[in-house]
Amino acid sequence: MSKKLDSQNLHAIINGLPQQFLDGYNSTDIKIPTDTKKIVFCGMGGSALPANLLKTYISTAKIDFHASIKINRDYVLPKATDKTWCGFFNSYSGNTEEILACLKEAEKRGLKNIVVLAHTGELKKIAAKKKYAFIQIPDAKQPRMAYGFYVGALLKVLVNSKLIKLDEKPFIKDINKAQSVVSSLEMKAQKLAKAAKDKVVLVYTTNKWKYTAMVWKINFNENAKTQSFWNVFPEMNHNEMVGFTHLLTKYKTFIITDPDEHSRNIKRTQIFTKLLGKKLNVQNIEMLKGSALYKLVTTLQLGLWTSYYLALLYKIDPAPVDLVEKFKKLMK
Structure with a gap:
């Protein structure tokens, strides 16, 4: 397929x-x-x-x-x-x-x-x-x-x-290490994609990794052609989470966690999961242990794989962004 x-x-x-x-x-x-x-x-x-x-x-x-x-x-x-x-x-x-x-x-x-x-x-x-x-x-x-x-x-x-x-030696070592886990990340992503099917995908993480959540969200938009949104702890605890008091649709929520994160932020993700885990179909995804580069590359790849397999589950081509191209033509 x-x-x-x-x-x-x-x-x-x-x-x-x-x-x-x-x-x-x-x-x-x-x-x-x-x-x-x-x-x-x-x-x-x-x-x-x-x-x-x-x-x-x-x-x-x-x-x-x-x-x-x-x-x-x-x-x-x-x-x-x-x-x-x-x-x-x-x-x-x-x-x-x-x-x-x-x-x-x-x-x-x-x-x-x-x-x-x-x-x-x-x-x-x-x-x-x-x-x-x-x-x-x-x-x-x-x-x-x-x-x-x-x-x-x-x-x-x-x-x-x-x-x-x-230091280029650790840089190269981390890239090779990330390449060695590509297959396992792909297999994990297939399961994540199945869990996300037919739901609006929410992606949360902490502030220092906020752009990984943003990229995941964009992957779901462009590859899987579906709605997705992102935000960060601790800020979202002060506003966004209140919006889930009355749900209008079904959600799948991925929380990207770093084991080396500030202890208070870790506690925030745990409490959020306790309060809204069932309601929002929360799944915590712990970054692989290693250097900052290794965490970044493997987390980004997991997001790409997940959006890719979600596109296939929807039976659509993950590559083209037809609506963007149509919009560009109308702008001329």
Whole structure:
């Protein structure tokens, strides 16, 4: 069934997610000024996720990094952006109108350090014509399927620029370790997908891992073509959970937990499960034990596999996003 429905062979791409991080890391010798203090990363959809995940890794791995990264998902740059900032402009298709608009504005504001990331399209042409630093993104069929490569490449740029220090041996070891558990994660995901079928999927985690929950939610939206929402502890204990007093539909709730999390947050997830576990079909998913990188990569892959198999259960192709393409045509 998977071969018949999976027109773009996303199975193979998901299977190789850990290797993407390493391939991206080994892909570039680009560097930005060592004294860079502020970075703006412009991207939309799947082309914006890498910056969120890069920030997550830097934070959870407690890497010493003193520049700020502002993620921009809009037509205009943040007001404070000036020529002293470094700008990353990312569009897998190379034709995302918001990013092309941001690049034009960056040029007007006189940004001297510009890095372009694309697979093809107008953005790639502009980079070649104006000789901007350029990172070639390989064919991943869909933008959301290339974030491992993006994160690896962005990480290497920071290393090349001496903005962070990274011991490559543990990095490579963790990637290989993550690749070794791909099959077991796939089997686990098949069970999770069955549990999520015909329900609205909620994804919760703690604040430090919030972007993993966001990516899981997006995976369910784009791969399984279904409704999904995310939030974080402890904030959701102060508002969102009250909304489940009167249910309007059936839910499947995944809570991504880190055994190394703050003890009070662990207690919050436990109490939430006790109070609403049956009502919301709560299932706690504990991250695999290991380094921050290992936790990040394996958790992301589990989410991809789960959304992939949920799509197959719905008998739909996980790859295309027809509604997005239709919307783009109407915007022209």
